[in-house]
Amino acid sequence: MYSEDDLLPLSGLQHLAYCPRQFALIHIEQVWAENRFTAEGQLMHRRVNEETHESRGDLHIAHAVRVRSLQYGLSGIADVVEFHRAAEGITLAGKAGRWLPFPVEYKRGKPKQGNMDEVQLCAQALCLEEMLGTGIPAGALFYGKTRRRKEIAFTDGLRTQTIQLAERMHALWSARQTPPAEFGPQCEQCSLMECCMPQHPSAIRTRRYLESIFTEDVP
Numbered sequence: 075m076y077s078e079d080d081l082l083p084l085s086g087l088q089h090l091a092y093c094p095r096q097f098a099l100i101h102i103e104q105v106w107a108e109n110r111f112t113a114e115g116q117l118m119h120r121r122v123n124e125e126t127h128e129s130r131g132d133l134h135i136a137h138a139v140r141v142r143s144l145q146y147g148l149s150g151i152a153d154v155v156e157f158h159r160a161a162e163g164i165t166l167a168g169k170a171g172r173w174l175p176f177p178v179e180y181k182r183g184k185p186k187q188g189n190m191d192e193v194q195l196c197a198q199a200l201c202l203e204e205m206l207g208t209g210i211p212a213g214a215l216f217y218g219k220t221r222r223r224k225e226i227a228f229t230d231g232l233r234t235q236t237i238q239l240a241e242r243m244h245a246l247w248s249a250r251q252t253p254p255a256e257f258g259p260q261c262e263q264c265s266l267m268e269c270c271m272p273q274h275p276s277a278i279r280t281r282r283y284l285e286s287i288f289t290e291d292v293p
């Protein structure tokens with residue numbers, strides 16, 4: 075179990091899944107550069123992240139819900155948590171019956187190639203499960219570009235991947251180690267491209283040096 079002081083931001087999981095160096099630059103070295111993609115994403119989240127509640131029949135919607143998990147050492151804000159009236163779930167103050175939580179995360183663009191968005195959503199579900207004491211089988215991602223909502227099942231595989239990333243994030247954080255740059259297709263849209271300089275000769279030299287240390291035969 076982690077203490078409240080040891081919690082790391084949920085957003086770090088997404089950075090880590092995108093590139094471990096990006097996670098370390100943002101969260102350990104506190105470097106932040108904004109490009110068009112991050113600026114538009116933040117604007118969209120500002121619109122969503124206003125704490126409000128609303129009810130529509132068998133649906134109750136909470137915006138900007140603070141979530142945290144002491145088991146996995148995570149904290150953050152869920153854009154939206156819907157509560158659907160169901161046979162199982164939790165009780166809500168002033169409302170009859172049972173309600174099943176269903177987190178919804180808003181994204182600026184369209185579905186990405188990797189499953190970073192699914193990991194972030196799953197981490198929110200793990201936090202909500204711990205906080206509310208109920209299972210959450212699914213949630214959804216809403217993409218601003220396509221105006222489509224994609225339902226995501228929190229499978230055992232996705233849960234394991236999310237938990238392993240959380241453990242790796244805490245290990246990197248504890249070691250305060252920034253991994254060397256690995257130039258790849260993900261660098262093209264990375265907001266830290268200019269300060270990371272993954273193709274700079276010194277970055278390549280550093281990577282080769284570190285690789286040589288870790289691949290040397292032990293006598």
Ligand code: SF4
Pocket residue numbers: 092093094095096099255256257258260261264265266267270271272
């Ligand atoms: S530029 Fe590439 S290597 Fe550097 S942080 Fe971004 S994704 Fe990672």
